Amino acid sequence: MDFLKNIFKETSSNASENSKEDVKYFELNKMEQFDEMDEISTTKSVVIFKHSTRCSISRMALKQFDAAFNYPEEKIDWYLLDLLNHRDLSNEIAHRYNVTHQSPQILVIQNGKAVFNASHDSIAAEDLKQFT
Known part of the structure; x- marks a missing residue:
């Protein structure tokens, strides 16, 4: 899982240009992306993974999530x-x-609304x- 070793070590401009062929995720780093995600969520599910880079629990949850995430881009x-x-x-997500x-x-977003959320060791x- 090379991308986990390098997570967030790229410059923001490079990370935001990653395609789905390079990595499994898109970096959420701009407020404008929320409207885009809400629009996407009308045709397929959008998952947001909130990660603290200083937290070992978060790091472990992300590693396990990444290892098990095998959904096609057409679905999620x-x-x-x-x-x-x-x-x-993160504050905007809560609001x-x-x-x-x-x-x-x-969080799983469908039609612009959170339809599922889980935290800590409940993340699977x-x-x-159920959202594909």
């Missing part, structure tokens, strides 16, 4: 949020989707099957 888009660098985006902030945390990629 995965966005990864670095909480430490983008706390404002926009009416969820309590947790870390680590995943297999829970996403």
Whole structure:
């Protein structure tokens, strides 16, 4: 899992240009992406993984989630949020989707609304099957 070793070590401009062929996720790093994600969520599920790069529990949850995440791009888009660098985006998630902030945390967005969320050791990629 080379991308986990390098997670968030790229410059923001390079990371935001990653294609799905390079990595499984898109980096959530701009407020404007919320409207894009809400639009995407009308045709397929959008997963947001909120990750604290300083937290060992978050690191372990992300590693397990990544190992088990095998959903095709046609069914689910995965966005990864670095909480430490983008706390404002985490606050927007709590407000926009009416969820309590947790870390680590995943949310599933459909039709612009959070239809599922889990945190800490309750995060499991297999829970996403119901949203494909």
